[in-house]
Amino acid sequence: MQKQDQKNIASGFGGTLKTGTRPALLIIDYQCAFTQPELSPFASPCEDQLESTNKLIDAMRSLGPIVFTSVAYDVNAADVGPWIQKNPNLATLLRGTRHVQLDERLHYDRNEDLLIYKTQASAFFGTPLAAFLARHGVDMLLVAGTTTSGCVRASVVDAVQSGFAPFVVEEAVCDRSAEQHKSNLIDMQSKYAEVVSVTSMLDELNALRKSVTSKESNTCV
Numbered sequence: 001m002q003k004q005d006q007k008n009i010a011s012g013f014g015g016t017l018k019t020g021t022r023p024a025l026l027i028i029d030y031q032c033a034f035t036q037p038e039l040s041p042f043a044s045p046c047e048d049q050l051e052s053t054n055k056l057i058d059a060m061r062s063l064g065p066i067v068f069t070s071v072a073y074d075v076n077a078a079d080v081g082p083w084i085q086k087n088p089n090l091a092t093l094l095r096g097t098r099h100v101q102l103d104e105r106l107h108y109d110r111n112e113d114l115l116i117y118k119t120q121a122s123a124f125f126g127t128p129l130a131a132f133l134a135r136h137g138v139d140m141l142l143v144a145g146t147t148t149s150g151c152v153r154a155s156v157v158d159a160v161q162s163g164f165a166p167f168v169v170e171e172a173v174c175d176r177s178a179e180q181h182k183s184n185l186i187d188m189q190s191k192y193a194e195v196v197s198v199t200s201m202l203d204e205l206n207a208l209r210k211s212v213t214s215k216e217s218n219t220c221v
Contacts, residue, residue, distance in 0.1 A: 020139030028145025144172035
């Protein structure tokens with residue numbers, strides 16, 4: 001877990017979010033444009049993060065829903081909005097192109113998982129994500145993806161505002177800037193989320209699976 005900012009702690013921040021029993025996994029924008037440097041300037045090296053994300057995916061199977069997101073725009077990029085003024089390269093993230101396809105290394109199952117295409121930073125903005133999580137009774141949202149300082153942070157803030165406790169898995173998120181990655185993990189831990197290790201989260205999911213299996217066994221006739 002990241003160290004917390006002492007001034008935030010002094011102001012009263014730094015509490016701990018409780019783990020739940022109905023988890024979901026949100027994987028933000030591990031699309032080719034963000035994972036393959038030879039394809040796009042948006043990308044950053046993330047092989048280790050993808051490996052950690054796949055461990056989470058495998059551990060989550062049958063425990064709760066898994067949601068992937070991808071930033072994707074219409075062919076004329078009319079749905080980008082003013083965000084494109086900050087980065088004209090957003091116009092390369094067009095629907096139907098390789099840039100918006102999920103990285104093939106991910107353990108994505110199109111028959112089970114939900115893939116949401118979004119146009120803004122947050123996975124919640126203008127998407128059915130909040131309603132989907134509510135329908136599944138989610139009380140614990142695991143978060144992986146890119147970038148830590150951008151779409152991950154925006155989604156985490158919207159998650160806690162929407163009533164879903166976010167747990168950011170440190171080894172499963174990445175950023176083009178090491179400095180922004182670190183500072184945003186510290187800030188999210190202080191204010192909006194729990195930043196946890198992949199090992200501790202896998203242990204949590206394993207314990208939850210055992211609990212579910214035990215309850216199912218006790219209800220058998």
